[in-house]
Structure formats: structure tokens, C-alpha cells
Amino acid sequence: MLAGPHLAVGALTGRVVRRAWIALPLAFASHYALDALPHSYLSLREPGHLALKLAIAIVDGLIGVALVLWMARGQPHWRIILGGAVAAMVVDLFNPVNPLGRWLARTPGAAWLVSLHMEGSWHVPFGGDWLVGFGLSVAVLVLVALAAWAYNARQAA
Numbered sequence: 168m169l170a171g172p173h174l175a176v177g178a179l180t181g182r183v184v185r186r187a188w189i190a191l192p193l194a195f196a197s198h199y200a201l202d203a204l205p206h207s208y209l210s211l212r213e214p215g216h217l218a219l220k221l222a223i224a225i226v227d228g229l230i231g232v233a234l235v236l237w238m239a240r241g242q243p244h245w246r247i248i249l250g251g252a253v254a255a256m257v258v259d260l261f262n263p264v265n266p267l268g269r270w271l272a273r274t275p276g277a278a279w280l281v282s283l284h285m286e287g288s289w290h291v292p293f294g295g296d297w298l299v300g301f302g303l304s305v306a307v308l309v310l311v312a313l314a315a316w317a318y319n320a321r322q323a324a
């Protein structure tokens with residue numbers, strides 16, 4: 168999925184779980200779980216619809232960052248919330264298109280992280296079926312916002 172759902176789920180994990188040693192691995196694993204859901208394959212490296220792709224990526228990223236900051240705001244464990252967002256996001260740096268991804272891909276014991284990300288992702292061609300391509304990503308953002316709001320309300324009560 169795009170950055171937004173990963174950031175939001177990672178931050179929510181930190182918000183609710185609160186213990187870094189559980190929250191950070193869970194947030195990390197959430198990346199693979201979200202990518203296993205159907206989502207549009209949006210690559211800025213591939214030609215076509217560049218302006219539209221960029222606009223979607225920017226709006227999605229802004230929503231994700233806004234959700235993270237909203238969840239972390241005023242929380243004593245804000246570092247775990249931000250750490251959860253980063254842990255959930257970092258897997259997208261593992262693709263072998265950058266030095267880190269290429270290094271991991273040929274590192275014994277770590278290469279499976281790269282191949283699981285490549286092979287475990289359910290990609291829908293960009294611009295095909297918009298509902299299948301983006302429906303679940305939007306649903307994840309909405310569900311995280313609702314869950315965080317309900318959790319805040321319960322904590323305040």
C-alpha cells in the first residue's frame with residue numbers, strides 16, 4: 168500500500184500497545200499484512216499518469232502524517248507512536264532498487280524480508296479498477312481514524 172495506511176496502522180499500534188518491544192515488531196509486521204491486501208501498484212519510476220500518481224501519493228502521505236501526529240500529540244509515549252509509524256514504513260525501503268534493498272537482498276538471514284515484500288504484495292495495475300486499487304487503502308485510513316478516536320474517547324472517560 169501507499170505510505171498513509173502503513174504510517175497510520177504503525178502509529179495506532181504504538182498508541183495502543185505502548186511497549187516498544189512489542190509495538191515496534193508488530194508495526195513492522197503490519198506492513199506485510201497490509202501489502203497482502205489488494206492495492207494499486209503506484210510506481211513513480213514507471214511512466215504514465217505521473218501527475219496523478221504524484222497527487223495521490225502526496226495527499227495519501229499528508230493524511231498519513233496528519234493521523235500520526237494527531238495520535239502522538241500530547242501522549243507521554245509519543246516516541247513509541249512515531250517509532251511504530253517508522254517501523255511500519257521502513258519495509259518500503261527494502262525493495263532492491265536502492266542500496267539498502269540491494270544489500271539486504273544478498274544478505275543471508277535478511278534476504279527473505281525483501282522477497283516476502285516483493286512476492287507477498289497483492290498489486291492491482293494502476294488506473295485499472297479504482298475501487299479495488301484504492302478502496303481498501305482508504306478503508307484502512309478511515310478505520311484507523313475511527314479506532315484512534317474511539318480509543319481516545321475511552322481513555323478520556
Ligand SMILES: [Zn+2]
Pocket residue numbers: 168198202258259284288
Ligand atoms: Zn510495501
